[in-house]
């Protein structure tokens with residue numbers, strides 16, 4: 001169902017329930033008139049306030065007009081012990097108008113804007129689905145780069161001229177092009193023009209040039225190319241840039257937890273955000289928030305300001321007290337977005353107040369930018385700064401969680417400990433920076449080679465932990481062995497000197513150990529054995545070959 005359809009459906013449901021809702025509020029008002037008390041007054045006020053929010057959201061301008069006045073009058077009474085008679089009469093008139101307005105009040109058309117159709121989050125491609133073209137007329141150079149990039153798990157095709165590349169590109173566009181600027185069949189100017197078009201159409205262009213002068217670089221900047229390399233391009237740097245560039249277009253879907261005591265509002269805002277690719281957990285009771293956090297880790301919280309059992313600010317403070325969410329962005333949703341209210345909400349520790357009347361596109365833009373920030377903060381706290389892989393704590397937590405799930409549902413998870421061989425010698429010979437480059441290259445190789453459902457972490461200096469859930473033993477062994485093999489073929493260059501590095505690994509499968517801790521010990525034991533047997537190999541229990 002499209003977003004407009006589901007919005008229409010929500011609106012129809014709301015309009016269907018509206019007459020009863022109004023009668024319910026008026027019944028409450030009549031009871032209050034008979035027995036004036038603060039508790040009943042605040043209940044009437046809350047119902048009117050909620051109706052105001054919904055009528056704004058669904059564009060019921062007539063209803064909103066009356067409810068605005070009602071809310072203002074009732075608000076003025078909240079702190080007054082006894083209302084004046086003329087105030088009661090004015091309220092009677094307004095409630096009467098509200099009832100009369102039942103059938104007349106036709107909704108104004110929903111605000112659905114063109115850009116609401118477009119989700120900024122394209123579904124992420126599987127890593128090996130990224131296709132890279134190299135257009136390089138020097139056969140040896142092209143073949144060498146192709147070979148190196150394939151070692152990192154990229155799908156690469158080499159073309160000796162631009163025309164043959166275009167034939168393939170027109171059929172199945174590449175995600176990224178490495179473009180030599182001196183080609184036999186096209187001029188530099190024409191190539192830059194083509195590069196501009198590719199970049200416009202979301203195909204990244206990296207220039208490979210023998211010239212690194214200002215004029216040439218300026219032409220490249222004006223053609224909007226993503227990166228510029230002077231030949232010979234260093235493979236590890238090239239890989240890092242490719243990885244960064246391709247990752248930019250496969251952002252993770254952002255997760256939002258939204259709480260509003262009115263189910264119609266939860267449905268409306270959830271539907272709006274979901275239509276833009278966000279994952280939303282909508283709750284109509286504040287008490288459901290803490291249990292929900294056990295399963296759902298949001299990048300952003302959105303709380304309604306006025307709710308019966310707890311207000312949005314109290315809920316925001318509660319969330320901030322949870323260690324994991326201390327820095328998470330929190331937005332408070334309200335119909336009352338006066339400057340004074342905004343200031344007090346920000347002072348109380350929330351990030352901002354967002355009006356229920358905000359145009360959908362602006363609402364979505366605000367939510368996405370804050371959720372993205374929340375996502376970045378949470379992910380940088382859980383990642384190793386050099387490699388970008390999960391840090392020691394996070395990979396351990398993840399491995400334990402996957403182990404527990406596998407045991408519970410009777411599936412299989414493979415946990416592998418990888419350690420680079422003779423790494424001290426690499427550092428001693430090529431310097432710490434040279435060693436860092438190797439670590440980074442290995443991290444890219446892992447990210448490139450594994451599924452998006454696998455996990456990779458930097459366990460210690462040159463030690464890595466891999467977690468492959470739901471994968472049969474022979475397949476896991478073959479996959480990890482292929483990574484070991486590919487890594488051993490990567491040629492590193494430091495000060496003009498070429499060298500290679502190998503790795504050893506210990507593998508364990510969840511059905512081989514009764515406790516998670518036993519798995520770790522066994523993986524370590526296998527790793528030690530791989531080193532003892534001469535390195536550059538993987539060791540696993542004989543049953544691992546089943």
Ligand SMILES: Nc1nc2c(ncn2[C@@H]2O[C@H](COP(=O)(O)OP(=O)(O)OP(=O)(O)O)[C@@H](O)[C@H]2O)c(=O)[nH]1
Nearest residue numbers: 419420421422423424425427432433435436461462
């Ligand atoms: N460049 C770099 N080196 C690191 C980093 N963290 C740890 N190391 C180095 O990794 C090396 C690990 O050396 P050892 O534990 O002796 O092991 P090894 O030389 O790899 O020998 P084997 O594991 O037995 O094959 C040490 O020299 C550490 O300084 C890092 O972040 N960057």
